[in-house]
Amino acid sequence: MAAEPGTVEHRAHAALDRLAGALPTLGIALSGGGDSTALMHLAQGWGRARLMAATVDHGLRPGSADEARRAGQAAASLGIPHEILPWHREGGGNLMGAARDARLRLLADWARRHGLSAVLLGHTLDDQAETLLMRLARGAGLDGLCGMADRREAEGALWLRPLLAISRAELRDWLSARGIGWIDDPSNERDDFHRIRLRKAMAGLDLPLPQLAQSLDNLGMARDALAHYAAEAAQGAQSRAGGLDLPLPAFLAAPAEIRRRLLVAGLRFVTGAGYPPRRAPVQRALAELAQGRQVTLEGVIARTRAGWLHLIREPAASLRAAPVAGDPALWDGRWRVTGLQPGQQVRALGHAPLSGLGWRDSGLTRDEAAATPGIWQDQALLAAPLLQPAPGIAATPLRGLPEFRAMLYVH
Structure with a gap:
């Protein structure tokens, strides 16, 4: 009834x-x-x-x-x-x-x-x-x-x-x-x-x-309107290797609150953090970016270049991420790695091995490549699946552009 x-x-x-x-x-x-x-x-x-x-x-x-x-x-x-x-x-x-x-x-x-x-x-x-x-x-x-x-x-x-x-x-x-x-x-x-x-x-x-x-309802409607505007400003965004590229002209032309929302969502997209960072450091980062300077915040490097705002994982932050094993292995809140064998684990690749891996051919920057997952056994690097194909091993980002757009609406 x-x-x-x-x-x-x-x-x-x-x-x-x-x-x-x-x-x-x-x-x-x-x-x-x-x-x-x-x-x-x-x-x-x-x-x-x-x-x-x-x-x-x-x-x-x-x-x-x-x-x-x-x-x-x-x-x-x-x-x-x-x-x-x-x-x-x-x-x-x-x-x-x-x-x-x-x-x-x-x-x-x-x-x-x-x-x-x-x-x-x-x-x-x-x-x-x-x-x-x-x-x-x-x-x-x-x-x-x-x-x-x-x-x-x-x-x-x-x-x-x-x-x-x-x-x-x-x-x-x-x-x-x-x-x-x-x-x-x-x-x-x-x-x-x-x-x-x-x-x-x-x-x-x-x-x-x-x-x-x-x-609360009135405030919620205002928030939804801002989220919609932010999504419009993010049109044309691209994602690669777990990072995010936002069109710089639209970012810089947007009102301050829209820029803040885009940056916060971008930081969470890269790191997988469940909560946004505090407002004060975000405001400082926005001021630096407006002057064309690179900033690092919440384990993310943000820099402007060639018409884009690039947000990538900070290599030092990826090196601090705990090693993981198993199949599948979820690493650094960012990657799903499959095909690991017993005794193998996922850790950050780091800068040291890059010279022998032809990282320039990957299309990634040096810092992007260093923050990607490496497959290690003890101290030996066995594979770098994003830089060189590794039989049976695959590394997939946990988030793509649909997840970024969703983050603009959920806080």
């Missing part, structure tokens, strides 16, 4: 239809709190995908293991397989940030192990509003102020947020009306966490969530 229009079920199921309608298997990031518990029940009622659930136990306070176990019992009551993912913290630094990164990594590994198409996250309209205000306090640009995306790829997994248009209070009312309980996390009362202080301030000010949501 279809849910009535306007109800929590109808809105959540419509979002799931749009985001996950063609996906056969979905994971649920289940903390046991009200948001993720509602998400689990709503996804189960949607009924269009096989579901699994996982709970990350950060082990940061007494009772967390019991809460993870109770979350598992709640999933089992719906016939949903559940797994607890423990985290053992190492080092210091920002606790909330470290826990967030660990949660994402653990859930992504879990999703890969079980072949899940995507992982559902229980972020709500309240989380959107909190994120907007937190980013305002940090001086974020337009992309940051647009809030969280309902669809995002990170850590090799697809993440979906179908509840972003539904408030936390609506979800708890929905659960209460059905006699469904949830776990209240005591850390949500800790005033030493910035987000919790902000949440309490929002409640005290009685900020209107629908109006904040409308502001």
Whole structure:
């Protein structure tokens, strides 16, 4: 029976239809709190995908293991397989940030192990509003102020947020009306966490969530317009050996924000980074490029030459990339290498071997060639597949022009 229009079920199921309608298997990031518990029940009622659930136990306070176990019992009551993912913290630094990164990594590994198409996250309209205000306090640009995306790829997994248009209070009312309980996390009362202080301030000010949501939509439309303009300015872009060439006249003629977007997307294209670099170093790099000077940023060399802005991998950065083995081998976040034999590994070629490889015949610059993958066994170079054909071995860039264009629209 279809849910009535306007109800929590109808809105959540419509979002799931749009985001996950063609996906056969979905994971649920289940903390046991009200948001993720509602998400689990709503996804189960949607009924269009096989579901699994996982709970990350950060082990940061007494009772967390019991809460993870109770979350598992709640999933089992719906016939949903559940797994607890423990985290053992190492080092210091920002606790909330470290826990967030660990949660994402653990859930992504879990999703890969079980072949899940995507992982559902229980972020709500309240989380959107909190994120907007937190980013305002940090001086974020337009992309940051647009809030969280309902669809995002990170850590090799697809993440979906179908509840972003539904408030936390609506979800708890929905659960209460059905006699469904949830776990209240005591850390949500800790005033030493910035987000919790902000949440309490929002409640005290009685900020209107629908109006904040409308502001997010308005900002999102402005972002999409800029992304479209940036894509137009990038017409004629070329890619080779994992690098990117942008037409220089269109780049220099574009407004400052469009140049920034093109450079940021280009940096991420070359490196595969999941997040854009900070604004200040990007602005400095743009100023240098406008003067015709070469810059290095985020492990990428950017230089203008013969009507093009060339973005290539910095050889020193490729030399720092960890060696990898296996078949296929994914190296430096940039290359997929197939055909490796046991004992062989992929590492950067580097400058030293180039003189004996006829690198000029490849059409690549010396730095481009040095940053390409080499096939090594111990200290012996066995093959340089981009410079000389190597029987049975192939190296393919992980990204091409379609991925670059997509990066202009996704931040």
